[in-house]
Amino acid sequence: xxxxxxxxxxxxxxxxxxxxxxxxxxxxxxxxxxxxxxxxxxxxxxxxxxxxxxxxxxxxxxxxxxxxxxxxxxxxxxxxxxxxxxxxxxxxxxxxxxxxxxxxxxxxxxxxxxxxxxxxxxxxxxxxxxxxxxxxxxxxxxxxxxxxxxxxxxxxxxxxxxxxxxxxxxxxxxxxxxxxxxxxxxxxxxxxxxxxxxxxxxxxxxxxxxxxxxxxxxxxxxxxxxxxxxxxxxxxxxxxxxxxxxxxxxxxxxxxxxxxxxxxxxxxxxxxxxxxxxxxxxxxxxxxxxxxxxxxxxxxxxxxxxxxxxxxxxxxxxxxxxxxxxxxxxxxxxxxxxxxxxxxxxxxxxxxxxxxxxxxxxxxxxxxxxxxxxxxxxxxxxxxxxxxxxxxxxxxxxxxxxxxxxxxxxxxxxxxxxxxxxxxxxxxxxxxxxxxxxxxxxxxxxxxxxxxxxxxxxxxxxxxxxxxxxxxxxxxxxxxxxxxxxx
Numbered sequence: 417x418x419x420x421x422x423x424x425x426x427x428x429x430x431x432x433x434x435x436x437x438x439x440x441x442x443x444x445x446x447x448x449x450x451x452x453x454x455x456x457x458x459x460x461x462x463x464x465x466x467x468x469x470x471x472x473x474x475x476x477x478x479x480x481x482x483x484x485x486x487x488x489x490x491x492x493x494x495x496x497x498x499x500x501x502x503x504x505x506x507x508x509x510x511x512x513x514x515x516x517x518x519x520x521x522x523x524x525x526x527x528x529x530x531x532x533x534x535x536x537x538x539x540x541x542x543x544x545x546x547x548x549x550x551x552x553x554x555x556x557x558x559x560x561x562x563x564x565x566x567x568x569x570x571x572x573x574x575x576x577x578x579x580x581x582x583x584x585x586x587x588x589x590x591x592x593x594x595x596x597x598x599x600x601x602x603x604x605x606x607x608x609x610x611x612x613x614x615x616x617x618x619x620x621x622x623x624x625x626x627x628x629x630x631x632x633x634x635x636x637x638x639x640x641x642x643x644x645x646x647x648x649x650x651x652x653x654x655x656x657x658x659x660x661x662x663x664x665x666x667x668x669x670x671x672x673x674x675x676x677x678x679x680x681x682x683x684x685x686x687x688x689x690x691x692x693x694x695x696x697x698x699x700x701x702x703x704x705x706x707x708x709x710x711x712x713x714x715x716x717x718x719x720x721x722x723x724x725x726x727x728x729x730x731x732x733x734x735x736x737x738x739x740x741x742x743x744x745x746x747x748x749x750x751x752x753x754x755x756x757x758x759x760x761x762x763x764x765x766x767x768x769x770x771x772x773x774x775x776x777x778x779x780x781x782x783x784x785x786x787x788x789x790x791x792x793x794x795x796x797x798x799x800x801x802x803x804x805x806x807x808x809x810x811x812x813x814x815x816x817x818x819x820x821x822x823x824x825x826x827x828x829x830x831x832x833x834x835x836x837x838x839x840x841x842x843x844x845x846x847x848x849x850x851x852x853x854x855x856x857x858x859x860x861x862x863x864x865x866x867x868x869x870x871x872x873x874x875x876x877x878x879x880x881x882x883x884x885x886x887x888x889x890x891x892x893x894x895x896x897x898x899x900x901x902x903x
């Protein structure tokens with residue numbers, strides 16, 4: 417880890433006009449006991465590692481150009497603050513990583529969450545805040561490009577920089593202090609949807625689902641599309657090599673790495689309204705925009721939740737009695753099947769904890785229910801809850817492959833069968849340019865055609881970014897707005 421020597425940076429700046437004394441402004445330190453401050457900021461015109469260490473040797477014109485950059489002024493101001501707070505060392509992502517070395521860049525990105533977590537203090541520099549107090553209400557006039565809040569809160573990398581540090585001191589444009597993370601936690605929760613408990617104490621010990629954490633990044637932006645994934649690695653405690661140029665495949669790889677270390681099925685619970693056919697994995701963190709309230713269900717709790725879910729269905733014309741606001745089945749067949757379902761779930765606890773990733777798909781044991789439109793179409797019940805009900809997704813068997821498809825039957829009362837635990841190999845590979853996929857349903861050839869478009873369903877169930885036109889599927893509801901049949 418390379419760190420700025422605060423005193424040497426400021427001494428060199430003071431003596432820069434003489435250009436005679438060489439100062440060691442950046443030093444590599446491997447000692448984890450070193451106390452240091454760390455900077456979090458929005459990138460502007462910055463100073464590189466090469467420029468920072470070679471500033472004295474530059475010709476006067478180039479040197480003055482570097483010193484007049486906004487990025488250089490941030491280095492000087494943050495060093496002044498660190499010296500004031502009693503810190504000898506400071507880390508800044510712009511000049512403390514030699515980005516000419518791909519190995520060093522990869523190591524830094526994989527270690528960055530830990531570096532922010534280990535820092536004694538983080539300086540959150542909000543370059544677009546001009547007032548002397550932290551903004552507590554949306555102001556679209558002042559922050560018109562960032563949904564009414566300072567732009568720092570819209571960037572992908574600053575998510576981990578907000579969560580990881582134990583202490584964050586915020587500064588405005590002029591480096592005047594405007595508050596700290598602990599005292600501003602309720603305001604920050606309102607801005608970011610991150611719970612106060614996480615902001616104050618970090619992720620350790622919190623029972624958070626993958627979908628919840630993904631939702632915090634859903635509407636954030638990065639300059640490079642790959643950074644949408646790389647900026648989340650620390651939050652999920654995974655590591656992977658950097659391959660700039662791979663585009664959206666980076667997020668695909670991130671999800672596979674999460675699956676390899678976690679049994680959290682909420683990773684499959686991305687918004688079903690993002691109409692797409694094929695891979696069970698999401699394309700982008702934005703697909704988890706509505707995942708804030710999704711909670712993970714542990715395998716040993718899943719059986720109980722599954723029974724409660726099935727009690728919502730009128731399978732086999734069961735009879736119910738009402739007792740203390742609860743429905744109790746008095747249909748012996750229904751009650752027996754629910755008891756057997758719960759027992760089966762308990763017996764499969766270990767299988768429910770295990771995911772296996774291969775080129776054949778993601779192997780996972782899940783309860784599935786056949787849907788009434790086709791023998792190839794099933795509803796999968798996931799071990800996660802939203803609005804007190806288990807989350808479901810739809811799949812279609814196509815030959816030896818299993819693909820995710822948009823959900824058609826919104827009402828739980830469409831179901832006509834009990835769930836059956838099945839080992840599935842869910843497809844996770846998909847060409848990002850693919851727009852059409854054919855499936856065999858009811859012994860006929862049917863085709864999904866995906867068209868990027870803004871649309872709203874006539875039933876008011878979905879207002880989404882895409883629309884889907886389904887050709888030759890006879891059992892879909894008519895949609896007069898689209899002049900065809902729609903989801």
